Amino acid sequence: MNIRIIKFLCLGLAAIFLTIGCGKKEAPAAIAPLVKTQKIDAASDSLSNTYAGSVHGRYETNLSFQVGGKILQRTVQAGDRVHVGDILMTLDSKDIVQQVNQSEAKAEAAYAELQLAKANLSRYNxxxxxxAVPKASLDQYQTTYNSALAGYQQATAQTFQDRNSLSYTNLTADADGVISAIDAEAGQVISAGQTVLTLVQTNELEVEINVPENNIGELAVNAHALVSFWALPDSSVDGTIREISPVADPTARTYRVRISLPQPPDNLKLGMTAGVVCTLSDTASSTYILPLSAIYQTGNNPEVWIVSEDKTVSLKQVQVFSFDENHVKVLGLNNGDIVVTAGVQKLRDGETVRLDDSNTKGSNT
Structure with a gap:
């Protein structure tokens, strides 16, 4: 009987010791989460964008006649270089010559009436x-003279106008340049103001590019641009943004940007294709491109997780500059920051993480 009690006591003590031993055993430490990161540096800094464009003249003039008529002759071809005063097209002037003759005849008749009125006025004076005559008669002849004088002045003005119209039958170049387009041919009847030729002045060449609406805010007038030409592989020149269109193209939704070329290459020709690297404005100079998965949204404030030197994470508020389907361009980061780019919803402020070294470097833009 005593032996059986002793066995039960031994088993009870063993269970107690096992329980005490299990209670003192420490729980295994939690493993820090492994995160993908991107280091903010020059590689992820959006310093410039490249656009394709073409060479244009700064001044492109649509030439037209100031009078209508039938084109008698065209003396230039597309691509011809012309100089100030060169005759480019000629209209048939027969009808205008007749108008001049009529106006000159009317002017002579008006002059004869004026001389008669002048003689009558002198006699009645x-x-x-x-x-010998009353004042009313004198006033009548004075009025006749004034009317004749006005008629003569009107006829003379009409004569000068018709003579000018005769000179307008020759379309001349008003500047040195190149004929880039021909819109009318000999034998065609055109109206006054209808475009017949396009003259491009080549003393100032520019490059025109079209910028998407989500990038137009990055550019500024007078900003620097580096321009290269596909047909001239060894020629790269500095340019300056001269003009940014205030209105987008209604179809393409792009904005026209003109880049002036202070020192264009000697063999640069109109219409050549150019590549333009635009330096961003000061507002966009501190923007960085991140994956969309890096954004942690807290209410209306976008934030990112920043990894500190001791491998702990903390939230930092950023400003979204622009975005597309896979990337976002943000303001508010500093060069050297390490940003978590995946698993941001599972992190806690101050939590220790492990870095995936293969994803630490910034991606090229």
Whole structure:
């Protein structure tokens, strides 16, 4: 009986010791989460964008006649270089010559009436001085003279206008340049103001590019641009953004940007294809491109997780500059920051993480 009690006591003590031993055993430490990161550096800094464009003249003039008529002759071809005063097209002037003849005849008739009115007025002035005629008669001849004088001036003005119209039958170049387009041919009847030629002045060449609406805010007038030409592989020149269109193209939704070329290459030609690297404005100079998965949204404030030197994470508020389907361009980061790019919803402020070294470096833009 005693032996059986002793066995039960031994088993009870063993269970107690096992329980005490299990209670003192420490729980295994939690493993820090492994995160993908991107280091903010020059490689992820959006310093410039490249656009394709073409060479244009700064001044492109649509030439037209100031009078209508039938084109008698065209003296230039597309691509011809012209100089100030060169005759480019000629209209048939027969009808205008007749108009000049008519206006000159009317001017001569008006002059004859003026001389008659002048003679009558002079005669009645003498009679009035002798009290031979009343003042009313003198006033009548004075009015006739004034009317004749106005008629003569009107006829003379019409004559000068018709003579000018005769000179307008020759379309001349008003600047040195190149004929880039021909819109009318000999034998065609055109109206006044209808475009017949396009003259491009080649003393100032520019490059025109089209910038998407989500990038137009990155550019500024007078900003620097580096321009290269596909047909001239060894020629790269500095340019300056001269003009940014305030209105987007209604179809393409792009904005036209003009880059002036202070020192273009000597063999640069109109219409050549160019590549333009635009330096961003000061507002966009501190923007960085991250994957969309790096954004941690807290209410209306976008944030990112920043990994500190001791491998702990903390939230940092950023400003979204622009975004597309896979990437986002943000403001508010500093060069050297390490940003978590995946698993941001599972992190806690101050939590220790492990870095995936294969994803630490910034990606090229």
């Amino acid at each position: 003498q009679l009035f001085a002798q009290n």
